[in-house]
Amino acid sequence: MEFSLYDLGLVDYKYSWQLQHDLFNKVKDGSLQGALVICQHNPVITLGRLADKNNILVKDNELSKMGVPVYQIERGGDVTYHGPGQIIAYPIFNLQCFKKDIHCYLRKLEDVIIGMLYEFGVAGSRYKGYTGVWIKPFATELSEQGINEHSLSKIASIGIAIKNWITFHGLSINIKKFDLARYSFIRPCGMNIKITCLENITKQDVEMDLIKKILVRKFKRIFNIKALCSN
Amino acid sequence: MTNVVLPELGENIQKAIVSYWYLQEGETAQEKDDLVEIATDKATFNLPSPCAGIIREIFFREGDSVNIGETLAVIEEKK
Numbered sequence: 299m300e301f302s303l304y305d306l307g308l309v310d311y312k313y314s315w316q317l318q319h320d321l322f323n324k325v326k327d328g329s330l331q332g333a334l335v336i337c338q339h340n341p342v343i344t345l346g347r348l349a350d351k352n353n354i355l356v357k358d359n360e361l362s363k364m365g366v367p368v369y370q371i372e373r374g375g376d377v378t379y380h381g382p383g384q385i386i387a388y389p390i391f392n393l394q395c396f397k398k399d400i401h402c403y404l405r406k407l408e409d410v411i412i413g414m415l416y417e418f419g420v421a422g423s424r425y426k427g428y429t430g431v432w433i434k435p436f437a438t439e440l441s442e443q444g445i446n447e448h449s450l451s452k453i454a455s456i457g458i459a460i461k462n463w464i465t466f467h468g469l470s471i472n473i474k475k476f477d478l479a480r481y482s483f484i485r486p487c488g489m490n491i492k493i494t495c496l497e498n499i500t501k502q503d504v505e506m507d508l509i510k511k512i513l514v515r516k517f518k519r520i521f522n523i524k525a526l527c528s529n
Numbered sequence: 530m531t532n533v534v535l536p537e538l539g540e541n542i543q544k545a546i547v548s549y550w551y552l553q554e555g556e557t558a559q560e561k562d563d564l565v566e567i568a569t570d571k572a573t574f575n576l577p578s579p580c581a582g583i584i585r586e587i588f589f590r591e592g593d594s595v596n597i598g599e600t601l602a603v604i605e606e607k608k
Contacts, residue, residue: 400539
Protein backbone atom coordinates (compact mmCIF):
# COMPACT_ATOMS: atom_id res chain seq x y z
CA MET A 299 0.00 0.00 0.00
CA GLU A 300 1.05 3.58 -0.58
CA PHE A 301 -0.05 6.69 1.22
CA SER A 302 -0.10 10.37 0.36
CA LEU A 303 1.49 12.58 2.96
CA TYR A 304 -0.29 15.77 4.03
CA ASP A 305 1.99 17.97 6.12
CA LEU A 306 -0.32 20.77 7.25
CA GLY A 307 1.85 22.65 9.72
CA LEU A 308 -0.08 24.52 12.45
CA VAL A 309 -3.81 24.44 11.71
CA ASP A 310 -7.17 24.81 13.40
CA TYR A 311 -8.69 21.52 14.43
CA LYS A 312 -11.76 21.99 12.25
CA TYR A 313 -9.68 22.22 9.07
CA SER A 314 -7.89 18.92 9.71
CA TRP A 315 -11.15 17.28 10.77
CA GLN A 316 -12.80 18.21 7.46
CA LEU A 317 -9.70 17.12 5.53
CA GLN A 318 -9.81 13.74 7.24
CA HIS A 319 -13.40 13.27 6.12
CA ASP A 320 -12.51 14.26 2.55
CA LEU A 321 -9.54 11.87 2.49
CA PHE A 322 -11.64 9.14 4.09
CA ASN A 323 -14.17 9.44 1.23
CA LYS A 324 -11.36 9.22 -1.33
CA VAL A 325 -9.97 6.07 0.28
CA LYS A 326 -13.49 4.66 0.45
CA ASP A 327 -14.20 5.28 -3.25
CA GLY A 328 -10.76 3.96 -4.21
CA SER A 329 -9.39 7.20 -5.67
CA LEU A 330 -6.71 7.23 -2.95
CA GLN A 331 -4.94 4.23 -1.45
CA GLY A 332 -4.26 5.89 1.89
CA ALA A 333 -3.17 9.11 3.51
CA LEU A 334 -1.22 10.32 6.47
CA VAL A 335 -2.00 13.77 7.84
CA ILE A 336 0.69 15.31 10.03
CA CYS A 337 0.06 18.60 11.81
CA GLN A 338 0.02 20.69 14.95
CA HIS A 339 -3.16 22.26 16.25
CA ASN A 340 -4.01 25.62 17.67
CA PRO A 341 -5.33 25.05 21.22
CA VAL A 342 -8.44 22.87 21.18
CA ILE A 343 -10.25 20.36 23.36
CA THR A 344 -11.91 17.34 21.81
CA LEU A 345 -14.38 14.97 23.36
CA GLY A 346 -14.50 11.37 22.18
CA ARG A 347 -17.75 9.51 21.71
CA LEU A 348 -17.99 8.22 25.29
CA ALA A 349 -16.45 11.28 26.93
CA ASP A 350 -17.67 12.72 30.19
CA LYS A 351 -17.96 16.52 29.88
CA ASN A 352 -17.09 16.80 33.59
CA ASN A 353 -13.54 15.96 32.58
CA ILE A 354 -13.25 19.50 31.23
CA LEU A 355 -12.18 21.41 34.32
CA VAL A 356 -12.57 24.95 32.97
CA LYS A 357 -15.90 26.70 32.35
CA ASP A 358 -17.11 27.10 28.77
CA ASN A 359 -16.98 30.91 28.92
CA GLU A 360 -13.39 30.87 30.18
CA LEU A 361 -12.37 28.57 27.35
CA SER A 362 -14.14 30.90 24.90
CA LYS A 363 -12.27 33.90 26.30
CA MET A 364 -8.98 32.04 25.81
CA GLY A 365 -10.00 31.04 22.29
CA VAL A 366 -10.02 27.32 23.00
CA PRO A 367 -12.88 25.65 21.11
CA VAL A 368 -14.39 22.34 22.22
CA TYR A 369 -15.47 19.75 19.67
CA GLN A 370 -17.51 16.60 20.20
CA ILE A 371 -16.06 14.20 17.65
CA GLU A 372 -16.51 10.64 16.47
CA ARG A 373 -13.29 9.08 17.76
CA GLY A 374 -13.10 6.70 20.69
CA GLY A 375 -11.77 7.77 24.06
CA ASP A 376 -12.58 10.55 26.51
CA VAL A 377 -11.36 14.14 26.56
CA THR A 378 -8.05 15.40 25.24
CA TYR A 379 -6.24 18.65 24.66
CA HIS A 380 -4.26 19.55 21.54
CA GLY A 381 -2.02 22.55 21.11
CA PRO A 382 1.17 23.81 19.50
CA GLY A 383 4.18 21.71 20.44
CA GLN A 384 2.30 18.46 20.04
CA ILE A 385 2.77 16.45 16.87
CA ILE A 386 -0.41 14.93 15.51
CA ALA A 387 -0.76 12.08 13.04
CA TYR A 388 -4.04 11.06 11.43
CA PRO A 389 -3.60 7.90 9.34
CA ILE A 390 -6.38 7.28 6.83
CA PHE A 391 -5.57 3.65 6.20
CA ASN A 392 -7.70 0.84 4.85
CA LEU A 393 -7.17 -1.96 7.36
CA GLN A 394 -8.35 -4.48 4.77
CA CYS A 395 -4.84 -4.00 3.32
CA PHE A 396 -3.28 -4.92 6.68
CA LYS A 397 -5.28 -6.80 9.27
CA LYS A 398 -8.90 -6.23 10.23
CA ASP A 399 -8.10 -5.98 13.92
CA ILE A 400 -8.66 -2.84 16.01
CA HIS A 401 -6.44 -4.09 18.84
CA CYS A 402 -3.58 -4.82 16.44
CA TYR A 403 -3.93 -1.37 14.81
CA LEU A 404 -3.81 0.40 18.18
CA ARG A 405 -0.66 -1.55 19.12
CA LYS A 406 0.94 -0.59 15.81
CA LEU A 407 0.26 3.09 16.51
CA GLU A 408 1.93 2.61 19.88
CA ASP A 409 4.87 0.97 18.08
CA VAL A 410 5.19 4.05 15.85
CA ILE A 411 5.36 6.31 18.91
CA ILE A 412 7.71 4.05 20.88
CA GLY A 413 9.99 3.77 17.81
CA MET A 414 10.06 7.52 17.38
CA LEU A 415 10.90 8.15 21.05
CA TYR A 416 13.63 5.52 20.89
CA GLU A 417 15.46 7.63 18.29
CA PHE A 418 15.84 10.26 21.01
CA GLY A 419 17.06 7.73 23.55
CA VAL A 420 13.71 7.75 25.34
CA ALA A 421 12.05 4.50 26.42
CA GLY A 422 8.30 4.72 25.89
CA SER A 423 6.22 1.99 27.47
CA ARG A 424 2.85 0.38 27.13
CA TYR A 425 0.71 0.02 30.22
CA LYS A 426 -1.70 -2.86 29.87
CA GLY A 427 -5.29 -1.79 29.58
CA TYR A 428 -4.38 1.86 29.06
CA THR A 429 -3.82 2.58 25.37
CA GLY A 430 -1.18 5.23 24.70
CA VAL A 431 2.51 5.56 25.47
CA TRP A 432 3.84 6.13 28.95
CA ILE A 433 7.14 7.04 30.53
CA LYS A 434 8.27 5.16 33.60
CA PRO A 435 9.54 7.18 36.56
CA PHE A 436 13.25 7.86 36.76
CA ALA A 437 13.44 6.10 40.11
CA THR A 438 14.88 2.89 38.73
CA GLU A 439 14.57 1.19 42.10
CA LEU A 440 10.78 1.35 41.78
CA SER A 441 9.57 -2.23 41.49
CA GLU A 442 7.26 -3.35 38.69
CA GLN A 443 4.55 -3.82 41.32
CA GLY A 444 4.90 -0.15 42.20
CA ILE A 445 4.18 0.96 38.66
CA ASN A 446 0.65 2.09 37.96
CA GLU A 447 -1.12 4.79 36.00
CA HIS A 448 -0.30 7.28 38.80
CA SER A 449 3.45 6.67 38.84
CA LEU A 450 3.71 6.73 35.04
CA SER A 451 3.55 9.88 32.92
CA LYS A 452 1.68 9.93 29.66
CA ILE A 453 3.55 11.25 26.64
CA ALA A 454 1.26 10.19 23.81
CA SER A 455 -2.46 9.60 23.37
CA ILE A 456 -4.43 7.62 20.82
CA GLY A 457 -8.06 7.90 19.79
CA ILE A 458 -9.37 6.48 16.55
CA ALA A 459 -12.48 5.91 14.47
CA ILE A 460 -13.00 3.17 11.90
CA LYS A 461 -15.66 3.00 9.19
CA ASN A 462 -15.70 0.28 6.56
CA TRP A 463 -12.35 -0.76 8.10
CA ILE A 464 -10.90 2.63 7.04
CA THR A 465 -9.26 4.51 9.90
CA PHE A 466 -9.31 8.17 10.80
CA HIS A 467 -8.34 10.27 13.82
CA GLY A 468 -5.11 8.96 15.34
CA LEU A 469 -2.35 9.91 17.72
CA SER A 470 -0.78 12.90 19.43
CA ILE A 471 2.66 13.08 21.01
CA ASN A 472 3.73 15.82 23.41
CA ILE A 473 7.04 17.21 22.19
CA LYS A 474 7.58 20.80 23.36
CA LYS A 475 7.23 21.82 26.98
CA PHE A 476 5.87 25.35 26.50
CA ASP A 477 2.26 24.26 26.09
CA LEU A 478 1.95 21.48 28.67
CA ALA A 479 0.31 23.73 31.28
CA ARG A 480 -2.89 23.82 29.23
CA TYR A 481 -3.46 20.15 30.07
CA SER A 482 -4.72 21.49 33.38
CA PHE A 483 -7.90 22.44 31.47
CA ILE A 484 -8.89 18.79 31.42
CA ARG A 485 -8.68 15.45 33.18
CA PRO A 486 -6.86 13.72 30.29
CA CYS A 487 -8.63 10.58 29.10
CA GLY A 488 -10.83 10.95 32.18
CA MET A 489 -7.94 9.95 34.44
CA ASN A 490 -5.90 11.68 37.11
CA ILE A 491 -2.54 11.19 35.43
CA LYS A 492 0.68 13.06 34.92
CA ILE A 493 1.46 14.38 31.46
CA THR A 494 4.97 14.77 30.14
CA CYS A 495 6.67 15.68 26.88
CA LEU A 496 9.80 14.71 24.97
CA GLU A 497 11.68 17.89 25.88
CA ASN A 498 11.05 17.28 29.59
CA ILE A 499 12.90 14.00 29.26
CA THR A 500 15.70 14.88 26.84
CA LYS A 501 16.28 18.25 28.59
CA GLN A 502 17.00 19.83 25.23
CA ASP A 503 15.18 21.50 22.36
CA VAL A 504 13.67 19.15 19.83
CA GLU A 505 12.99 20.35 16.28
CA MET A 506 9.48 19.61 15.05
CA ASP A 507 10.75 19.10 11.48
CA LEU A 508 12.97 16.28 12.71
CA ILE A 509 10.04 14.77 14.63
CA LYS A 510 7.93 14.80 11.45
CA LYS A 511 10.62 13.06 9.40
CA ILE A 512 11.12 10.35 12.01
CA LEU A 513 7.40 9.88 12.49
CA VAL A 514 6.79 9.35 8.76
CA ARG A 515 9.73 6.94 8.61
CA LYS A 516 8.29 4.93 11.52
CA PHE A 517 4.87 4.74 9.85
CA LYS A 518 6.50 3.43 6.66
CA ARG A 519 8.55 0.89 8.57
CA ILE A 520 5.89 -0.38 10.97
CA PHE A 521 3.02 -0.53 8.47
CA ASN A 522 5.38 -1.57 5.65
CA ILE A 523 4.02 1.12 3.29
CA LYS A 524 5.44 3.70 0.92
CA ALA A 525 4.96 7.44 1.06
CA LEU A 526 3.75 8.60 -2.35
CA CYS A 527 4.12 12.36 -2.27
CA SER A 528 3.81 15.39 -0.08
CA ASN A 529 0.80 17.66 -0.26
CA MET B 530 -35.03 -11.86 8.84
CA THR B 531 -31.34 -11.03 9.07
CA ASN B 532 -29.56 -10.71 12.39
CA VAL B 533 -27.07 -7.86 12.80
CA VAL B 534 -24.32 -9.43 14.88
CA LEU B 535 -21.37 -7.71 16.55
CA PRO B 536 -18.44 -9.19 14.63
CA GLU B 537 -14.93 -10.01 15.80
CA LEU B 538 -13.13 -6.69 16.13
CA GLY B 539 -9.73 -7.98 17.06
CA GLU B 540 -7.72 -9.92 19.55
CA ASN B 541 -8.52 -9.15 23.19
CA ILE B 542 -11.74 -7.34 22.36
CA GLN B 543 -14.62 -9.23 23.94
CA LYS B 544 -17.21 -6.49 24.23
CA ALA B 545 -18.00 -2.96 23.17
CA ILE B 546 -20.51 -0.24 23.90
CA VAL B 547 -23.27 0.84 21.55
CA SER B 548 -22.50 4.52 21.04
CA TYR B 549 -24.87 5.60 18.27
CA TRP B 550 -27.70 4.22 16.16
CA TYR B 551 -27.87 5.88 12.74
CA LEU B 552 -31.28 4.35 12.12
CA GLN B 553 -34.14 3.44 14.41
CA GLU B 554 -36.74 0.65 14.58
CA GLY B 555 -39.14 0.90 11.65
CA GLU B 556 -36.70 2.77 9.44
CA THR B 557 -35.40 1.42 6.16
CA ALA B 558 -31.73 0.64 5.66
CA GLN B 559 -29.93 0.17 2.38
CA GLU B 560 -27.21 -2.46 2.20
CA LYS B 561 -23.91 -1.01 3.54
CA ASP B 562 -25.61 2.06 5.03
CA ASP B 563 -24.14 3.11 8.36
CA LEU B 564 -26.32 1.32 10.88
CA VAL B 565 -24.72 1.46 14.30
CA GLU B 566 -21.54 2.82 15.82
CA ILE B 567 -19.92 0.91 18.63
CA ALA B 568 -17.08 2.02 20.86
CA THR B 569 -14.24 0.41 22.73
CA ASP B 570 -12.08 2.43 25.11
CA LYS B 571 -10.07 4.17 22.37
CA ALA B 572 -11.84 3.36 19.12
CA THR B 573 -15.19 3.75 17.48
CA PHE B 574 -16.29 1.35 14.78
CA ASN B 575 -19.17 1.66 12.34
CA LEU B 576 -21.17 -1.41 11.54
CA PRO B 577 -22.91 -1.18 8.16
CA SER B 578 -26.27 -2.74 7.43
CA PRO B 579 -25.73 -6.28 6.09
CA CYS B 580 -28.76 -5.99 3.76
CA ALA B 581 -31.50 -3.68 2.56
CA GLY B 582 -34.65 -3.81 4.63
CA ILE B 583 -36.68 -2.54 7.56
CA ILE B 584 -35.20 -2.56 11.04
CA ARG B 585 -37.68 -4.61 12.99
CA GLU B 586 -36.06 -4.72 16.40
CA ILE B 587 -33.10 -3.20 18.18
CA PHE B 588 -31.90 -5.17 21.21
CA PHE B 589 -29.24 -2.84 22.63
CA ARG B 590 -29.66 0.88 23.27
CA GLU B 591 -26.98 3.57 23.18
CA GLY B 592 -24.75 3.12 26.23
CA ASP B 593 -25.40 -0.63 26.49
CA SER B 594 -22.52 -3.06 26.59
CA VAL B 595 -22.63 -5.86 24.02
CA ASN B 596 -20.50 -8.98 23.64
CA ILE B 597 -18.88 -10.11 20.41
CA GLY B 598 -21.29 -12.45 18.61
CA GLU B 599 -24.44 -11.02 20.17
CA THR B 600 -27.29 -9.84 17.98
CA LEU B 601 -27.72 -6.07 17.96
CA ALA B 602 -30.78 -5.86 15.75
CA VAL B 603 -32.98 -7.73 13.31
CA ILE B 604 -33.68 -6.53 9.77
CA GLU B 605 -36.58 -7.71 7.62
CA GLU B 606 -35.05 -7.98 4.18
CA LYS B 607 -36.62 -6.19 1.22
CA LYS B 608 -38.12 -8.63 -1.22
